[in-house]
Each structure stands twice: as C-alpha cells, then as structure tokens.
Amino acid sequence: MTFKVTPWEVTGKIDYDKLRRDFGAKLIDKELKNRIKKNAGGLHHFLSRDFFFSHRDFNLILKDYEKNKGFFLYTGRAPGGDMTIAHLIPFIFTKWLQKTFDVNLYIQIPDEEKFLHKQNLSWETVQEKTREDLKHIASLGFNQDKTFLFQNSEYIKNMYPMLMKTAKKITNSTMKAVFGFKDSTNIGMSFYPAIQMVPTFFEKKRCVIPCAIDQDNYWRPQRDIAEKLGFYKTATIHSKFLPPLTGVEGKMSASKSETAIYLSDNEDVVKKKVMKYAFSGGQPTLEEHRKKGGNPDIDVAFQWLYILFELDDKKIEKIREEYKLGKMLTGELKTILINKINNFLKEHSKRKDKADKIVDKLKYSGKLAKEMWNKTI
Amino acid sequence: MTFKVTPWEVTGKIDYDKLRRDFGAKLIDKELKNRIKKNAGGLHHFLSRDFFFSHRDFNLILKDYEKNKGFFLYTGRAPGGDMTIAHLIPFIFTKWLQKTFDVNLYIQIPDEEKFLHKQNLSWETVQEKTREDLKHIASLGFNQDKTFLFQNSEYIKNMYPMLMKTAKKITNSTMKAVFGFKDSTNIGMSFYPAIQMVPTFFEKKRCVIPCAIDQDNYWRPQRDIAEKLGFYKTATIHSKFLPPLTGVEGKMSASKSETAIYLSDNEDVVKKKVMKYAFSGGQPTLEEHRKKGGNPDIDVAFQWLYILFELDDKKIEKIREEYKLGKMLTGELKTILINKINNFLKEHSKRKDKADKIVDKLKYSGKLAKEMWNKTI
Numbered sequence: 002m003t004f005k006v007t008p009w010e011v012t013g014k015i016d017y018d019k020l021r022r023d024f025g026a027k028l029i030d031k032e033l034k035n036r037i038k039k040n041a042g043g044l045h046h047f048l049s050r051d052f053f054f055s056h057r058d059f060n061l062i063l064k065d066y067e068k069n070k071g072f073f074l075y076t077g078r079a080p081g082g083d084m085t086i087a088h089l090i091p092f093i094f095t096k097w098l099q100k101t102f103d104v105n106l107y108i109q110i111p112d113e114e115k116f117l118h119k120q121n122l123s124w125e126t127v128q129e130k131t132r133e134d135l136k137h138i139a140s141l142g143f144n145q146d147k148t149f150l151f152q153n154s155e156y157i158k159n160m161y162p163m164l165m166k167t168a169k170k171i172t173n174s175t176m177k178a179v180f181g182f183k184d185s186t187n188i189g190m191s192f193y194p195a196i197q198m199v200p201t202f203f204e205k206k207r208c209v210i211p212c213a214i215d216q217d218n219y220w221r222p223q224r225d226i227a228e229k230l231g232f233y234k235t236a237t238i239h240s241k242f243l244p245p246l247t248g249v250e251g252k253m254s255a256s257k258s259e260t261a262i263y264l265s266d267n268e269d270v271v272k273k274k275v276m277k278y279a280f281s282g283g284q285p286t287l288e289e290h291r292k293k294g295g296n297p298d299i300d301v302a303f304q305w306l307y308i309l310f311e312l313d314d315k316k317i318e319k320i321r322e323e324y325k326l327g328k329m330l331t332g333e334l335k336t337i338l339i340n341k342i343n344n345f346l347k348e349h350s351k352r353k354d355k356a357d358k359i360v361d362k363l364k365y366s367g368k369l370a371k372e373m374w375n376k377t378i
Numbered sequence: 379m380t381f382k383v384t385p386w387e388v389t390g391k392i393d394y395d396k397l398r399r400d401f402g403a404k405l406i407d408k409e410l411k412n413r414i415k416k417n418a419g420g421l422h423h424f425l426s427r428d429f430f431f432s433h434r435d436f437n438l439i440l441k442d443y444e445k446n447k448g449f450f451l452y453t454g455r456a457p458g459g460d461m462t463i464a465h466l467i468p469f470i471f472t473k474w475l476q477k478t479f480d481v482n483l484y485i486q487i488p489d490e491e492k493f494l495h496k497q498n499l500s501w502e503t504v505q506e507k508t509r510e511d512l513k514h515i516a517s518l519g520f521n522q523d524k525t526f527l528f529q530n531s532e533y534i535k536n537m538y539p540m541l542m543k544t545a546k547k548i549t550n551s552t553m554k555a556v557f558g559f560k561d562s563t564n565i566g567m568s569f570y571p572a573i574q575m576v577p578t579f580f581e582k583k584r585c586v587i588p589c590a591i592d593q594d595n596y597w598r599p600q601r602d603i604a605e606k607l608g609f610y611k612t613a614t615i616h617s618k619f620l621p622p623l624t625g626v627e628g629k630m631s632a633s634k635s636e637t638a639i640y641l642s643d644n645e646d647v648v649k650k651k652v653m654k655y656a657f658s659g660g661q662p663t664l665e666e667h668r669k670k671g672g673n674p675d676i677d678v679a680f681q682w683l684y685i686l687f688e689l690d691d692k693k694i695e696k697i698r699e700e701y702k703l704g705k706m707l708t709g710e711l712k713t714i715l716i717n718k719i720n721n722f723l724k725e726h727s728k729r730k731d732k733a734d735k736i737v738d739k740l741k742y743s744g745k746l747a748k749e750m751w752n753k754t755i
Contacts, residue, residue: 113542124539154542158535162501165490165531168566173550176565188553189545192569 004250006215007181009118011252017214017241021055024217026239029054036063041101046312047094047240055214057224058236062209066102072207074099074106075200075235080130081115081122082255083263084137086309086342087243091211092141094240098211099144105369106143107200110134110152114197117189128154137264139359140352146368150360153196156373160199163378167202168195170226179218198223201235203378213252214239243308248280249299264353268343275302275339276332282324283331294327295334302331302338310341381627383592384558386495388629394591394618398432401594403616406431413440418478423689424471424617432591434601435613439586443479449584451476451483452577452612457507458492458499459632460640461514463686463719464620468588469518471617475588476521482746483520484577487511487529491574494566505531514641516736517729523745527737530573533750537576540755544579545572547603556595575600578612580755590629591616620685625657626676641730645720652679652716653709659701660708671704672711679708679715687718 004013006020021028029048033056038044040063047053062072076095078088092108099106112131116124131152138150157164176182176191197219201208210220217237224234242252245260253261259278262271282300284290297303303324311317320337323329364370381390383397398405406425410433415421417440424430439449453472455465469485476483489508493501508529515527534541553559553568574596578585587597594614601611619629622637630638636655639648659677661667674680680701688694697714700706741747 113538116542117546124543154538155535157538158532161490161531161534165493165566166501168569169494169564171565172562173559173565173568174561177561182550184551184554185549187546188548188550188569188572189542191550192545192565195565 008215014250026055026057045097052308053240055239059238062236065207073204075208075210077109079111079114080134085255085261087253095211106148108150109200112152112154135360136353136356140356145362148363149369149373150363160378163199163202167198202232207233209236211238246278271342272339275335281331291327295324297321297324302334385592391627403432403434422474429685430617432616436615439613442584450581452585452587454486456488456491457511462632462638462640464630472588483525485527486577489529489531512737513730513733517733522739525740526746526750527740537755540576540579544575579609584610586613588615623655648719649716652712658708668704672701674698674701679711
C-alpha cells in the first residue's frame, strides 16, 4: 500500500515505522519513555499510547535538562483556514511539556505562509483567521510569563538580522530537494522556510519542536546550518496524525469539512458529522456485530477516544474490549465520542470567548513577551 | 568590442546606445529635454550633457505632473563598502528633481543586500557602513519634510504585507532569467529583489527611479506585476557610469581603490590618485602634446570635470578647447580636477560631520518620515 507524507499532503495508509525510518528519526522506545517519566514524574497519554512516537535528539534535550542546562520549546500554527481539533494536538502536548519542565515556549503564527502558498487566499482573510487562531491557542492555558506568542508580520523586525543570516546559508537547491519547490514556485514560498527556522535560534539553548511528523522537513535544513550559525541543531518530537472522520487513512484536513471537527462546530453539527461520516469498525448488521464484534483499530470513533478524549486507561480499555466483543454497538461508541467532543468544545469555547486578555499577555505584556520585544535576534 | 553590464558587474567599453536599445529603454531626446525644461524652468547639467540619457515612462511622469496628478521619487544605496563620488550621482540628480518638482522622495538603504551577496561580509560590518552612508546621504540637502530615508532592517515590519504580496507574484524562473540566479544561489538573494520593489508601491502615484542603467534589471519584474497589484509600472531615468580613474571603460568600483575616489579620501590621497592613476588623453611627450593636443573624450580628468565638477558650460568648453589644442597640459588639467574634488570633499565632510540631526529628521522625525512610520504598506 502506498502513502505520501509532505508538509502539504498526507494520503494513504501510513506505515509510521517506515516513515520514521525514511526520515531518519528515532523511535521513542521504552528506555526513552522511562527517562521522560523519571524526569517528568509521569507520562502524558500521548506518550504512553505511542501517539507521539518518534524524535530527533530528544535524548539530548533530557540530558541538557538533567544537567540543568535547560532547553526551550517552539511550535506554531499557520492561519488560513478554520482550526480543527487535530490542530490542538501539538499545543496540548507542548503545554504538558512546558508545565512539566517549566521552560520557555515560543509560538510562531506565520501569517504569511498560507497566503504565499494558496493562490486565492488574500492577505486580509489570513489576518482575520489569525485573530481567531490566536484566541483558540491562548485559551489552552500556557504559562503566561514563559510563553511568547507572535505573528510574523508583527515580529519580523526583531527577527530580521537572524533571518538574513539564516537565508544566506540556504541555497535554492536545498529548498528544491527538501520541499519539492520548482522554478515556477514563487520566491515567497522558497524563502519562507527560513522564517520558520529563526525561532530555533531565539535562545542559545537546545530547542525542541513538538509537531506532526509531516512537518519534519522544515527542520532538516535547520539542522544542517544551526551549528555554523553558533546554535544547536533543533530537536523534534513527532506525533502521528489524527485520522480523518472518514477513515484511518491520511489525516484530518481543515479543507475537507466532512473529515474534520472544527473548534467552532456546534453540538448538532458534531453529532451529525460523527454519526454520518465517522468510519466504523463495526459489522454491517446488529446481529453480525453482536456475534463477531467490532474492530477498534480501524474505527475512527474509537481511535479519537484513544488519542484525544478518553484519558482514563481503564475506561478506554473497557470500551475497546466491549466493542471487540460486540457488547458495544457502533452507535453507542459514537455517542460516547459525541458527548466527549461536545463537552470539550463547550469548555473550549467558553475559554476562547474570554481569551482576548490572554492573547495580549502572551503577545505583548507577559514576562517573556516583554523581553522578546526588547530584543533583536 | 564587447562589454558587459549587470547590477554587479560592468566591464568593457560601453556602447550606451546599444545597451539602451537592448534593455528596451528610450532615449532622452531633444523633445523630452525641452518638455522637462519647460516644466522645470531649466535643465540639470546631467541632462544637458547627456549623462542621464535613457528612460522608461519619464514622459508619463511629466504628463502626470502637468495634470497635477503628481508623482514620487525613489532611489537608494546598498551599504557594504565605502562610498565613492560615483555613488553620489543618482542622489545629486534626485535632489534636483525633488527640488524642481517639489515631490516626495523615498531613499531605501537595503542593509541586507550586500550581506546576502558577499560571502565574507558580516551583518555587523554592513551595519557599521550603514551608519556612515546615512550621514553621507543626509548631508546632500534633501527636503527634510518630503524625504523618507529608511533602512530595511528597521522598516521591514511596515513593508511586510506589501512585500509578501509582491513576492507571491514573482517566480524563481523570473529571478533566474532577470538576474542570472542559479540553484546554488542562496534564498536570501533570490528573494531580495522583492524588497527592492516594495517602495515603488509606497504611494498610489507614478514612481520614478533615477539610477545608473545597470540597475534597470530590478525594475523590469516590477513593471510586470505592478498593475496586477493595483499600482503603476515604475518609471526610471538612467545615467551612464562615471568612468573609473584608470580609463573610460567599465565603471568606478568601490572595491578597486585605484579606480575610485572615496568620500573619505583626504587631499593628499586625492592628489596622488589623480596624478598617478587618472587615465590621460594627452600625448607621451610635452613636445608632442603641444603639437597634436590631447583627446578629452578618453581623458578621465576631463570626463570627471564634464560630468561632475565643472558645471559652467563656458568654462568646460574652454578647457576642452585648450586641451585639444595642446595649450593645456595633462598636469594642468589634472590639477584643475584635484582642486575641484578637494573643494567638494572638504565641503561635503563638513556637512557630513554635522549630519546626525538630519539623519534623524529624514529617518524618523520629518513630516513624511512620521507619516511613513504610522503606516503599513
């Protein structure tokens, strides 16, 4: 079976182990998990359930932490479309890492990336989407004095010297090889990856980037040039993809509304989408399902509960068991998921509606934000 | 005879008429000169002596001026080396245009361009050179309320949306074709021309750029995309090159010290350089010179007087005549030039040493500067 993974396209049934090996990344094995657990005092379910499964140099991050040299976190989100629950995954994990290790976090909002990539997307639309995204992100509860949330179009001046130093070290050949750019690509797109690399140089400590594995491309040229610029090669920690509602292949895509739950979907929409589109591992008839049972491995409702919504290990294993045995029906499983999603979105919306002040704090007035505005990189 | 003209290299004996035709630019003919004269109340010697000789759409600039639609001026200087007297030429002409037509002027200081182009030039060196260049330029006497002098690294945030809109419209193919960039070119260099185009979009009026003809490349992609972005194709007005001291081929180069007079050269250095290097159109022996006379067309001292230092038409023609007749010797001609240069540099240095306040006015506190800092392009 073939699959394809680039920063812009994920299709097919992904063989994560092959992908990781092709990328030259390392498995988060038992030993590494134990070491994280020892330092963190526990494991996030994304780790214990192998959803974050691969890394580069995360062992060195732990080493620096153990030696009190410290490290910092960096992640981001490119505005342009509407945010889905899948977009929250790196942020949720990043929040856990920040809280656990008490480190600085930089969140880049590249409000030019999608504009450059999408022919018909206007600058003004991206700016509108950005305002929404900032509130979604700010409402997640990051440490307000150790997080700097910044839009490129606002912070560009402070990054400019480092951006030029970075761009000088990267050739068009590299961009073509890594991103598949062509001569017909616009010069904004070919230049943009340098902008995404700059935050890895915000501190003279090791940086770790939690991201879905399709974003790994961005960091390979960074790792080629970082030491020449006097900085560390960035570490990364990679997640798998949240499967789309419509089946366990590919990834949830904000541009295909039937595959995704948006953060702005209301209760009815969530219910209808899950009932109508969520790919089921159940049997065609009630009778058959009771007899043969369902397959949780290909059941999207189960997978979403496992990855995002049922954090209690005993409960999720009970659901798995009952579903496999045919005791639990597809409709029952979907109802559990619908309730979980709707509870989550209700709470999230409440926080988001009151997030303006937090956005301000993370962008401008928190301790780290203030420091960053007084500094040229 | 072959010659080569690119924004980075000028070699050989230049056939300006061929060059202009190859570039597809128009001659500044008698008719256009008369029209300028009528509007300006006179002609700058750069025009009457055909040193600014070629243009694109300068007739439309005059048309807009005549119809009270107005226009604006844009020029610049990329720091990295030491400024020579040749670097002042576009500024001197621009100053005359600004004064004559009473229009806004934007002076871009791309303090990243040379950094990106020159392997061994550091960001910090360019910043040092920038501080000197700003003073040289500010001391020339532009209208302090109608001139905005800006460094890209400082003004980048205000230009960012327009920069992205510009970059989105230009492909790598275009950059390769226009500038000869290759896959081995760094992504900063291939992206940079977009930054140089943005100031042509600072106002919704027609822009005219006074520059040496080797800079024409930069404006051709601008003319391809300007109307798609809702702006005017920029007009340009092109000068020839100030010949290097060492002969009338190529252009004065700041990186070859024997070909150039720097703005920081002292009296002795000027004297020595002119005496030693200035290519002479005189005869090998005194006797022969008195008999056959000198050739002012290939004599660099004469050419510099003609282009830059002897503005009195009667006086320059008298010098030409006496030199051709052998009445004036090479040494005498060179002495006239040396005195002119040293007087000029003495006055220039005095103004430059007191230019800090003017730099501040042109960059931040003058009327136009203030407007520009309050505006996002």
